[in-house]
Amino acid sequence: MKGGVLRILSWNVWAHGHARPGNVSRLITALQPDLVLLQEATSVMDALPQLAGGHYRRITAPERNNGPAAWSPAPFESDEFILPLGKQLDVPIAILRKIALRGALIIHQNGLEIANVHLDHGQFANRRQLRSLLRAYPDLKIIMGDYNALGPVRLPGFHDVGPRRSTHRMYGLAPLRIDRCLVRNMAATGACTFAYGPSDHRPICVDLTDL
Incomplete structure (x- = not known):
């Protein structure tokens, strides 16, 4: 954190794509973030500390070969939280499509x-x-990553400070804004996106300060 500003970089590196530790390391070198949040990271990404140094953790949820990962130049502690499946239109969503549990870091x-x-x-x-997630961690101040949410997301006390442009190309064609950053008791002094590169998601970056 420099001058009271926390810079967070988030990127869904797309498990079926070709984003590699080198792609993330180059962003770290260029942007000097305080924290990097990755989604759909596989074991390939575990080489990131060898390139960028720092501290790193990755988790996978049951029946998945990928999951969220985090990197920082400074030490951090972390918990794994398995997100519930829930229901969709009162029908178990497992009936509607094949799904697997997801984890939050x-x-x-x-x-x-x-x-x-x-x-x-x-x-x-x-x-x-x-x-x-909020019931389990009521003191959360920042929720960032791939929301897969169409339309606004409303959480009491939180507001969306992420970039306003599209961040994902669904099936390589339809532009969607699904990579978000929601915060409470904080403000953004900057928010931007970067080129897709080898993923179907753009990296997003926000600079945050306390209110």
């Missing part, structure tokens, strides 16, 4: 609780996952 650093999320595609399910 909760970062504890400098007195802050920050959640790195990759939420379900179901528009009822992903909102329920957020509410479940």
